[in-house]
Amino acid sequence: MRIFVIGAGVGGLAAAALLAKSGHQVTVLEKTSSPGGRARVWEKDGFVFDMGPSWYLMPEIFEHFFEIFGRKVEDFYKLIRLNPSYRIFFPDDVIDISADLEENKTLFGRLEKDGARKLEEYLKQAQIKYEYLLEGLMYKDLAGLRAMFSPKLIAAGWKLSILSNMEKLMSKYFSTERARKILQYSIVFLGGNPKNTPALYSMISHIDFNLGVWYPYGGLGKIVEATQELAVKYGADIRFETEVTRLVVEDKEVTRVITTKGEFEADIVVSNADYPHSEMDLLDREFQTYPKSYWEKKTIAPSAFVLYLGLNKKIESLTHHNVILDYDWVRHFEQIFEEPSWPDEPAYYLCCPSKMDDTVAPPDCENIFVTIPISPGIEDSPEIREAYFDKIIKHMEKVTGTTISDSIIVKRIFSLNDFSQDYNAYKGTAVGLTHTFSQSAFFRPRHRSKRVKNLFYTGQYTHPGIGVPMVLIASEIVANLINKEYGS
Numbered sequence: 001m002r003i004f005v006i007g008a009g010v011g012g013l014a015a016a017a018l019l020a021k022s023g024h025q026v027t028v029l030e031k032t033s034s035p036g037g038r039a040r041v042w043e044k045d046g047f048v049f050d051m052g053p054s055w056y057l058m059p060e061i062f063e064h065f066f067e068i069f070g071r072k073v074e075d076f077y078k079l080i081r082l083n084p085s086y087r088i089f090f091p092d093d094v095i096d097i098s099a100d101l102e103e104n105k106t107l108f109g110r111l112e113k114d115g116a117r118k119l120e121e122y123l124k125q126a127q128i129k130y131e132y133l134l135e136g137l138m139y140k141d142l143a144g145l146r147a148m149f150s151p152k153l154i155a156a157g158w159k160l161s162i163l164s165n166m167e168k169l170m171s172k173y174f175s176t177e178r179a180r181k182i183l184q185y186s187i188v189f190l191g192g193n194p195k196n197t198p199a200l201y202s203m204i205s206h207i208d209f210n211l212g213v214w215y216p217y218g219g220l221g222k223i224v225e226a227t228q229e230l231a232v233k234y235g236a237d238i239r240f241e242t243e244v245t246r247l248v249v250e251d252k253e254v255t256r257v258i259t260t261k262g263e264f265e266a267d268i269v270v271s272n273a274d275y276p277h278s279e280m281d282l283l284d285r286e287f288q289t290y291p292k293s294y295w296e297k298k299t300i301a302p303s304a305f306v307l308y309l310g311l312n313k314k315i316e317s318l319t320h321h322n323v324i325l326d327y328d329w330v331r332h333f334e335q336i337f338e339e340p341s342w343p344d345e346p347a348y349y350l351c352c353p354s355k356m357d358d359t360v361a362p363p364d365c366e367n368i369f370v371t372i373p374i375s376p377g378i379e380d381s382p383e384i385r386e387a388y389f390d391k392i393i394k395h396m397e398k399v400t401g402t403t404i405s406d407s408i409i410v411k412r413i414f415s416l417n418d419f420s421q422d423y424n425a426y427k428g429t430a431v432g433l434t435h436t437f438s439q440s441a442f443f444r445p446r447h448r449s450k451r452v453k454n455l456f457y458t459g460q461y462t463h464p465g466i467g468v469p470m471v472l473i474a475s476e477i478v479a480n481l482i483n484k485e486y487g488s
């Protein structure tokens with residue numbers, strides 16, 4: 001089969017590798033000039049920046065993916081477990097979350113009465129959820145009611161607290177705000193708000209406390225290199241600076257893919273590009289399963305104000321992953337989800353991979369990546385960016401206790417307009433669709449178009465959702481659907 005994959009994000013590259021290995025003739029068409037999409041790498045003056053993902057979680061998902069090709073993670077990169085897993089800066093305290101569970105129990109014992117036992121119980125329920133999801137749900141195509149009403153899922157419903165949310169679940173276990181905040185922070189990964197993120201996602205605490213926070217030496221870009229290497233090894237043709245502008249549908253099938261570099265006849269198309277863009281911009285209205293009215297009603301995940309900074313000095317107070325919770329974050333969530341505006345008192349994340357990786361910065365320098373979740377669709381201009389940049393640098397100086405503004409030798413800002421321009425992201429979203437109850441699992445947009453027979457979708461908008469491991473799974477689901485129907 002001649003399969004065209006739109007987009008060389010991790011989802012597109014993984015789908016290309018799997019489909020090429022199954023014997024299909026695969027061509028990947030990518031708008032930008034490099035692979036990886038949101039996980040691209042940007043290099044400047046000896047600094048190597050991962051442009052998006054920096055947390056390597058759920059190592060078993062990566063192992064499983066490479067095993068399909070008879071390969072191991074260590075064939076592609078060296079994986080290191082980080083300790084501390086991360087550091088949280090509160091206004092009056094700095095807390096390290098350790099790779100050692102006993103140390104974390106001691107910490108929670110200090111934070112609140114009976115905290116060690118509560119953490120243990122909380123993590124137990126998180127583990128049950130994770131294991132159920134991994135075995136029962138994550139790798140499944142959830143189209144159709146049969147999947148939703150499977151007896152196994154209904155029976156498991158109570159264990160999974162399907163109808164509860166993170167905030168409610170958290171208040172059942174912990175009485176101090178600090179303990180709750182530590183465990184809730186990670187849902188920001190999911191582009192979520194504690195008020196409406198399903199309690200199911202408390203499984204993420206099992207992921208970071210028990211399974212660990214890892215780092216592929218050289219950076220997360222190693223995952224992009226690995227998936228690209230596999231795709232090319234099995235014969236996929238990857239074409240950069242080739243934007244798809246239209247899908248021509250005849251008899252309910254895509255027959256031609258129109259691009260900025262010519263037209264191609266296709267048997268099957270897999271889109272890894274942002275789902276709203278693929279549907280609204282590439283297809284005529286009659287062939288859109290999810291038209292404009294659908295996306296307008298959805299909770300779109302935050303965009304981000306991202307900084308890539310090369311500093312000509314070291315910052316002692318930082319570790320690899322740093323979470324800055326210097327303000328009460330309720331206001332920040334309101335400014336993302338309820339009153340869209342630039343956050344006055346943001347909670348943010350600061351990554352410093354040069355702490356343990358000397359390949360990502362020149363000697364005695366620091367590679368710093370800052371992400372602040374912001375509302376999708378708000379105004380973005382050079383003036384707003386520069387003013388916000390100054391505000392954040394000042395705050396970083398306060399938190400780290402060192403001057404930064406005089407040590408910046410590389411600077412790049414990436415925000416709303418860049419997400420829209422570079423990736424055709426709807427409203428400039430960084431990560432697609434928020435994981436609310438009505439946008440999770442069965443309720444995410446499908447892997448297969450309902451209106452165009454040979455059109456499939458992979459990537460972070462689809463089940464299981466946001467994050468690099470999740471899009472590897474989505475691509476495996478899609479490759480299996482295609483192979484089942486069209487043969488391999």
Ligand SMILES: Cc1cc2nc3c(=O)[nH]c(=O)nc-3n(C[C@H](O)[C@H](O)[C@H](O)COP(=O)(O)OP(=O)(O)OC[C@H]3O[C@@H](n4cnc5c(N)ncnc54)[C@H](O)[C@@H]3O)c2cc1C
Nearest residue numbers: 007009010011031037038053054055244273459460467468
């Ligand atoms: C700032 C940030 C931090 C993150 N942190 C983490 C983290 O720590 N850990 C983690 O696991 N995940 C993280 N994520 C999420 C993770 O990066 C994404 O979920 C994942 O990379 C999405 O991959 P994808 O393949 O679905 O889409 P994308 O990476 O968006 O790939 C889509 C590709 O399609 C291309 N494209 C779009 N339109 C067209 C067109 N018309 N023609 C041709 N090509 C087109 C785009 O250029 C892009 O290359 C983060 C994301 C961001 C933005």
